[in-house]
Amino acid sequence: MEKVLIVGAGPVGLTLACELARYRIGVRLIDRAPRATQTSKALVVWSRTLELMDRMGCTEAFLAAGLRARGATLRAGGRVLGGPDFSDIASPYAFGLMIPQRDTERLLAQHLGSFGVAVEREVELLAFAQTPDGVEARLSHADGRQESVTTPFLLGCDGAHSAVRHGLGLAFRGSAQGDEWLLADIRLAGGGAPPGDAIAVYLHRDGPFVIFPIPGGRARVVATVGRADGRPKPDPTLAEVQALVCARAGAGIQVSDPVWLSRFRIHERKVSEYGRGRVFLAGDAAHIHSPAGGQGMNTGMQDAVNLAWRLALVLRGEAVPTLLDSYSPERNAVGETVLRNAGRLTALATLANPAAQAVRNHALRWLLGLPTVRRRMAATMSEIEIGYPGSPLSVGAGGGRRWRPEDSDGPPPGAGADPRFVLYAADEEGGAALAARYPGLVQPVPRRTPTPGRLHLVRPDGYVGFTAGAADAEAAAHYLKEVATA
Incomplete structure (x- = not known):
């Protein structure tokens, strides 16, 4: 049997390769980049993903490398509005595991290596065509050599600019959010710094400011810095970050030791179908959205888990190929929900009208005083409430729910x-x-x-x-x- 070809060796492609290799399905994982991610990028692994890692057999390595965030606190005008306590999450992993994406990729690559599979670097997908029995793909190597391969399935985990998605001709509908954002991975010091095991959200009149804890005594700060005008700007300076911290979180916090300073815009886009024929998409190749809630990487990794067992049963000859037809509707519905929720959170946080901000802050203070609201927030962020009640594979009362x-x-x-x-x-x-x-x-x-x-x-x-x-x-x-x- 030819090996399944996965394009893109980020967390999603690595997860999919690990799952197929665990099920004893031959796999090739290629990536055009010369090396793995070197920056922190996606920061949190949520409870449901950790539960799925129990099946994969790699949870312990992640727990050892990560930092357990115990909750999130929203502040406005110097007052604490409230926030979710992650200990309310109904899971053995009642926390958000803060771990830089570079470490997520490193640990997944090590897990993949335990099955005898390694990422093939500087290998690019040039083109592909489907046949009745598989997919014929043309690859390019770093030395200029081209290779033709035949694979039973082609799986696109190659990000927002996915060559696989372009090859399928699938529209990536959506838009860019209007603000420019600043990102900085730094160290914080001073009596005004928030606890090192919680996410801190400051709803300032000039825009939101968020502090995420990172292992090793570091933190990430993210904030809006005005409307995007489309013109390229240099990366922010440490002095600019310090001024922003003082203005929105308080003068008692000092920043130092930057390892990543950047600007970005939020794009919200999604395909309407996650595959055609023998070609499937997962992760950012199928959906990108606001980082609010930290669910992008988790959603993509769960795409991979959802797809892998179906492919394994079909390739083993135990299940009919139509089993794969339920992948797209299941994950399409989840992607739609995550995109909508993240977009709403971003819109709420970036309200510019002072009167609207005052109403928002008052409403949040009242709502976050309700235990049911805080528990619901924690459950939504952790993704333990994700299910497939409308799936053709879900039959009976309670069909499609997470098996606790x-x-x-x-x-x-x-x-x-x-x-x-x-x-x-x-x-x-x-x-x-x-x-x-x-x-x-x-x-x-x-x-x-x-x-x-x-x-x-x-x-x-x-x-x-x-x-x-x-x-x-x-x-x-x-x-x-x-x-x-x-």
């Missing part, structure tokens, strides 16, 4: 090298008989159901596929028959 870690009495579904469904049933003998009818799709030993009187089939990515009454084994069998090749 506390519901399992063994390893997480999909752990190890097994991309099969896990059956949870009260009738052990009947459950084993059902699993035996579909050995390529269901793990052979059923587990004890956490809900007496119910039967569940949990997908390898930890979401409920089918759920029904304990006596509905034949309905479960019909569900599996629709997926199975024989």
Whole structure:
């Protein structure tokens, strides 16, 4: 079998390659860049992504390298408005794990190396064409050599300027937000600095100012610095950052030791479909949005997890190719929600009218005083509420919901090298008989159901596929028959 070809070795491409390699699917991962990301870029790995990493087998390495953010606090006019406490997140990982993207990529590349796979650097996708049985791709190497390859599937994880997306001719609809933003990775000192284990948001009259903690005693500050006019500007200076900190967060904070100073604009764009035929998109190749909430990288990595088990079952010959048809609608709906939520947060934070700012601040102070609102914010940021209730793969009351870690009495579904469904049933003998009818799709030993009187089939990515009454084994069998090749 030819290897699956993944284009783009950022966190999303690395996650997808790790998952396919874990499922014993041959994979090539190429990237035109000569080296991995050297800057911090995306900073946070959220609870749901960490739960999925339990299946991948690499959570511990991330926990050792990251910093656990315990919450976020919003301030305005020198007053604390409130904010979410991440300990409210219903997950074993009730925090935001702050870790620079360069370390995320390093750890994922090491995990990929444990399967004997390495990133192929300075290799660029020039063109591709689909055939009835695969995809023919033309690659260019650093020495000028060109290579023709045939792959069963081409997976585009190659970012906002995706060559794979362009090759598919998919529109990347959206727009750029109107503000210019400043970014600085620095050190903070002084009595006015916020706690080193929390995200601090300052809603200033001149625009938002946010401080994110970074491992190693560092911090990132992000702020608006006026309307974007399209003209190139030099990177900000440390003096400019210090002036901005004093103006919006207080004179008691001193900045030093910059390692990254930059300006950027926020773009919000998304495709309407995540693939065609044997070519699929994931991550920034399919959706880019405001960094508000820190969900971009996490959403892309979860795209990869969602796609990988489907590809594995199809390539193993255990599932019909139409199983792949549900990837796009599932992740398209998630991408739409993340883009909308991030855009709303950005619009709320960048209100310029003083009267609108006063109304916003008053409303936020009241809302953030409600425990239910704070818990909902934490759950949304952590992505534990993501589910697929409208998916064609979700059947029964509760179909498509996240299978909570506390519901399992063994390893997480999909752990190890097994991309099969896990059956949870009260009738052990009947459950084993059902699993035996579909050995390529269901793990052979059923587990004890956490809900007496119910039967569940949990997908390898930890979401409920089918759920029904304990006596509905034949309905479960019909569900599996629709997926199975024989």
